[in-house]
Amino acid sequence: MGERLLMKGNEVIAEAALRAGCRHYFGYPITPQTEVAHYMAKKMEQLGGTFVQAESEVAAINMVYGAASCGVRAMTSSSSPGISLKQEGISYSAGAELPMVIIDIVRCGPGLGGILPAQCDYFQMVKGGGHGDYSLPVLAPCSVQEMYELVVEAFNIADRYRNPVVIMGDGYLGQMMEAVTFRDEEPIYKADKSEWATTGSELKRDHHTVTSIYIEADVLEAHNNKLQRKYAEIKKNETRVEEFNCEGADVIVTAYGTVARIVKNVIKDAEKEGIKVGLIRPITLWPFPSESFEKYAGKCNDFLCVEMSAGQMIEDVKLAVNGRSAVHFYGRTGGNVPSQPEILEQIRRIMAEK
Amino acid sequence: MATVYQKPHALTGKPFHYCPGCTHGIIHRLVAEVLDELGIEGTTVGVASVGCTYNSYEYFNCDMVQAAHGRAPAVATGIRRSLPDRQVFTYQGDGDLAAIGTAEIVHAATRGEKITTIFVNNAIYGMTSGQMAPTTLVGQVTTTTPFGRKPELHGYPVRVCEMISTLEGAVYVERVAVNNVANVRKAKAAIKRAFKVQMAGLGFSIVEVLSICPTNWGMNPQKSLEWLEQNMMEHYPLGNFKGKDLEV
Numbered sequence: 001m002g003e004r005l006l007m008k009g010n011e012v013i014a015e016a017a018l019r020a021g022c023r024h025y026f027g028y029p030i031t032p033q034t035e036v037a038h039y040m041a042k043k044m045e046q047l048g049g050t051f052v053q054a055e056s057e058v059a060a061i062n063m064v065y066g067a068a069s070c071g072v073r074a075m076t077s078s079s080s081p082g083i084s085l086k087q088e089g090i091s092y093s094a095g096a097e098l099p100m101v102i103i104d105i106v107r108c109g110p111g112l113g114g115i116l117p118a119q120c121d122y123f124q125m126v127k128g129g130g131h132g133d134y135s136l137p138v139l140a141p142c143s144v145q146e147m148y149e150l151v152v153e154a155f156n157i158a159d160r161y162r163n164p165v166v167i168m169g170d171g172y173l174g175q176m177m178e179a180v181t182f183r184d185e186e187p188i189y190k191a192d193k194s195e196w197a198t199t200g201s202e203l204k205r206d207h208h209t210v211t212s213i214y215i216e217a218d219v220l221e222a223h224n225n226k227l228q229r230k231y232a233e234i235k236k237n238e239t240r241v242e243e244f245n246c247e248g249a250d251v252i253v254t255a256y257g258t259v260a261r262i263v264k265n266v267i268k269d270a271e272k273e274g275i276k277v278g279l280i281r282p283i284t285l286w287p288f289p290s291e292s293f294e295k296y297a298g299k300c301n302d303f304l305c306v307e308m309s310a311g312q313m314i315e316d317v318k319l320a321v322n323g324r325s326a327v328h329f330y331g332r333t334g335g336n337v338p339s340q341p342e343i344l345e346q347i348r349r350i351m352a353e354k
Numbered sequence: 355m356a357t358v359y360q361k362p363h364a365l366t367g368k369p370f371h372y373c374p375g376c377t378h379g380i381i382h383r384l385v386a387e388v389l390d391e392l393g394i395e396g397t398t399v400g401v402a403s404v405g406c407t408y409n410s411y412e413y414f415n416c417d418m419v420q421a422a423h424g425r426a427p428a429v430a431t432g433i434r435r436s437l438p439d440r441q442v443f444t445y446q447g448d449g450d451l452a453a454i455g456t457a458e459i460v461h462a463a464t465r466g467e468k469i470t471t472i473f474v475n476n477a478i479y480g481m482t483s484g485q486m487a488p489t490t491l492v493g494q495v496t497t498t499t500p501f502g503r504k505p506e507l508h509g510y511p512v513r514v515c516e517m518i519s520t521l522e523g524a525v526y527v528e529r530v531a532v533n534n535v536a537n538v539r540k541a542k543a544a545i546k547r548a549f550k551v552q553m554a555g556l557g558f559s560i561v562e563v564l565s566i567c568p569t570n571w572g573m574n575p576q577k578s579l580e581w582l583e584q585n586m587m588e589h590y591p592l593g594n595f596k597g598k599d600l601e602v
Contacts, residue, residue: 024436050435054428055461062425062458066432069419070399074432092422198417198433200440203396207366209411211402211420 002182009144010035010077010174013103013167014043016151017075019186022101023049024074026063028056028082031115032171033105036077057082061089061102068098069210071197073155077103079171080121081112083129090164091130095212097227099158099191101151102136103167105174108308108335116335117171119257122312125166126285133224135231137238138166138285140256144178150283152186159191161234168285170308172258172337234287241289242281246296249278250354251347254293254317255306256282259338263306266343275351285313293320302350304328306338362386364395364415371409375568375575377532378406381474382413384532384542385445388549389416398441399433401426403455405447406480424455427462430469441552443470449479452488452512459518459560466523466557470548473514473560476567477586484570488512491589496570511589515562519595525557526597529590531564533579537592544594550602559597564590 007015014036017025025040037053044051050067054060060076067074078086083104093100104125108118123129125138137157141147147169154165198208214220242260245267246252253263260281270277278300280292293303303325305314311329318327330346332338361367364386372378389395398416402408404423411418421429426444434442451459451473462469478496479485485498489511493502503511519527526548530541541563548559564586566578573581 024432026432052431052435052465055457058425059428059431059458059461062422062428063432063435065421065425066401066419066429066434067436068432069429070433070436072436074436088422089425096420198399198419199437200397200399201395201415201417207415208417209420210418211411213408213420215409 002184004179004181006177007144007180008035008175008177009147009169010105011039012144012148012180013077013151014039016148017101017155018043018047019182020073020152020155021188022073022075022155023047024067024072025050026052026054026060026067026074026076028054028060028078030079030082032107032117032174033077033079033103035174036103057085058089061086061093064100065089065093065096065098068093068100069198071193071199075101075103077105079105079107080109083121083124087124087130090136091132091134092212093164094134094136095132096210097162098164098210099162100164101154101158101167102164106168106170108333114335115171117258117308117337118333118335119170119259119308120310120312120333121168122285122309125168134227135286136164136166137234137287138168140168140283140285141173142257142260142281144173144176145180147173148180148182156187156189157238159189161230163230163234170257238284239287239289240283241292242279242283243292244279244281245276246278246280246300249276249300251275251302251304251350252278252280252296252300253304253306253343254280254282256285256313259306259308262338262340263343265340266347269340269344270347275347277347288316288320290316290320293317297321298324300325301354302326302328304330304346304350306343307331308337309333362390364389366413366415368412370413372406373569375566375578377565378474380532380538381472381563381565382410384538384545385443385472386414387542388546391546392549392553394441394549397439398443399437401430401433401442401444403444403446403450405450407445407447408481410445424450424453425458426450426455427458427467427469427471431462431465431467434467434469441470441549443472443549445472446474447480448473448475448477448487448489452514460521463518463524463558463560464521466525468552468555469558470552471560472545473562474565475514475562475590476565478567478570480567480570491585513590515560515595518560523558524560524596526551526559526600527595529562529564529592529595531582531587531592533564533582547602551597551600554602556600556602564592
């Protein structure tokens with residue numbers, strides 16, 4: 001066991017990235033993730049790393065694109081409207097197969113929306129957001145401890161598959177303080193990037209090119225097929241999920257991030273009323289843990305998807321359940337969080353209709 | 355027999371796809387000659403942009419990164435900050451640099467990023483077939499100013515060197531042209547100096563190269579060169595704007 005500290009989620013993101021060997025951070029201020037930049041600004045100077053406060057989120061993601069091209073571990077962080085601006089660069093990075101970590105501490109939208117926590121970026125992160133056929137692993141922690149572990153893992157996944165990886169947390173996870181226990185040594189995946197990184201040829205090898213443009217149809221299709229094969233591999237190896245109390249449950253609630261923690265309390269409340277409630281908590285939103293839903297679909301008649309959005313993840317839940325059980329929804333928006341009593345009330349209603 | 359002229363090593367030898375009369379070929383060659391003469395091909399990373407030179411990575415022999423439209427200076431920033439002992443250049447046209455990429459070039463310059471920008475100004479969007487660029491001259495006919503650029507409708511052409519030279523982080527700023535042999539030689543000297551400024555760690559350097567686009571200007575190459583001399587050089591005077599006395 002290593003150091004145990006009380007830290008804010010956003011600071012833990014930065015600390016985890018540093019522990020994962022990231023020495024290149026490029027960002028732009030936006031609430032509620034700005035503490036990531038504060039932490040990085042201080043630490044990078046002390047560690048001799050790179051911190052650049054870019055002129056925009058657009059520039060920041062392109063700086064990450066440049067750094068990642070050289071094979072270094074690079075990261076940017078932002079929140080919803082800022083992520084919208086980064087989508088161009090994210091699409092290019094996916095096309096050019098650049099390993100990088102992108103942090104999205106989600107606030108409510110649309111537009112400037114508000115600065116309060118939300119989960120309304122599911123569509124833009126999980127379903128693409130930028131142009132083209134690409135997928136990004138999206139990791140959704142539910143605690144500050146898990147935030148730390150998943151940020152380290154995000155760098156490993158990025159390097160293992162040469163792909164951008166997203167950490168998506170609602171504003172609460174960025175802002176809350178919790179105890180976190182750090183490992184003495186991080187499990188770092190060491191990727192050999194010497195075959196493609198643009199580090200200068202030293203005239204000892206053919207020149208390397210990082211690009212996302214393939215102007216001939218067949219060449220681009222072959223590139224796209226290669227990406228799809230990679231995504232299939234990621235789906236096979238990197239799907240993460242927590243299943244809790246699902247065997248024989250009357251209702252299975254599905255939620256991620258902060259909401260999933262609230263649901264765990266609801267499970268205790270429901271138990272007192274004789275209702276068995278299960279939880280499927282996707283930890284990877286892409287790849288979506290469809291198998292967990294397939295396993296219980298048809299056995300548990302009622303699924304309840306709870307989100308801090310108007311209903312985004314529910315589309316994937318419905319696809320996985322595939323009509324074999326009813327899928328109910330409860331969501332709050334605008335920065336409101338579904339409360340324990342509210343969720344319990346939804347469960348009671350479902351039970352009453354059985 | 356003595357070799358007096360050959361392909362620079364820093365060019366791959368792949369035939370250029372540029373239109374007949376286009377001066378990108380000359381400018382590519384000048385950059386490559388400079389990389390050769392400074393012995394930095396193996397320690398240089400170039401950034402290709404969007405426009406006619408989107409695939410300049412196929413022509414330059416050094417490592418190359420292809421950037422999104424206008425973002426080359428940001429990409430170059432990320433590269434240079436990751437490889438502090440390398441040289442980094444961007445090769446950008448006027449649509450890329452002076453319209454969609456205005457923020458990126460201004461801020462890379464003002465941060466004093468140790469990169470070199472080769473800015474090719476032909477007063478028009480070439481690749482997308484001749485639309486008005488920020489650099490299009492007043493009165494100039496393009497596919498989106500079919501009756502000529504009118505200030506009251508389209509505003510005025512941007513003078514990039516004059517603007518960039520106001521920024522403290524930009525230490526070497528020069529405008530050249532490739533319209534005749536003497537100017538081609540001056541252009542090469544400026545490009546070489548820009549790289550030397552970078553290698554000395556002094557800050558941001560940019561060379562604007564006035565160029566022609568016979569295809570989209572609708573003139574033959576000879577007429578295009580005359581048009582450049584008679585019109586572009588008046589609005590975009592050649593010369594050094596900053597850093598001519600730097601010791602490099």
